[in-house]
Amino acid sequence: MYLQRFPGLYLQNTGHSLCFSFVTYTPQSKEQMIACGxxxxxxxxxxxxxxxxxxxxxxxxxxxxxxxxxxxxxxxxSIVAARQRGSGVQHEYLIRIKQDHWNESMDSALTCLRTLMSDQSWRGRPIDNL
Known part of the structure; x- marks a missing residue:
């Protein structure tokens, strides 16, 4: 049986070691959250x-x-840029990892992430099997 834990979310490399293309559903803006209470x-x-x-x-x-x-x-x-995808249910964001408080643990996590994402089988999201 196939189960995708994060449907509709995608992550891709951009060619910059600290930037990623991230697709997610349109989140609530501050104004929307205030308006709905x-x-x-x-x-x-x-x-x-x-x-x-x-x-x-x-x-x-x-x-x-x-x-x-x-x-x-x-x-x-930080979010560097954003654009609407398709009908607007999803948006694509250029995400940047800041180096203000860089440490070995952060470097290790990003190295692991980049390694997984550089694999030929990577299609923007992990596939979970049950």
Missing amino acids: DLMEHEEYFNPVIFDFLLFVSEGILGWPIADLFPIGYDDV
Whole structure:
């Protein structure tokens, strides 16, 4: 039986060692979250694209144990550009890993990610089999 844990999410190399093309469903903007009551005007907004990216990389691709902290965090990632895909249900983001607080653990995680993504069988997402 086939099971895809992260349907509709895709990650590709861009040719730059710290940048990735990431496709995810259109997240709620700050304005949308305020309008529907999920976020108060004075509350801090955290971009769900970055959380989607980190979750997809750590659990979906690298299989990082949930109990362990992934060495790359929210503040280590930025969105450089975005564009709508198809009918607008998905968007593609240019994600960049910042090097402000670079350490050996971050380097190791990215090396592992790039190795998996450079494999000929990589098609933008992992395939899970049950």
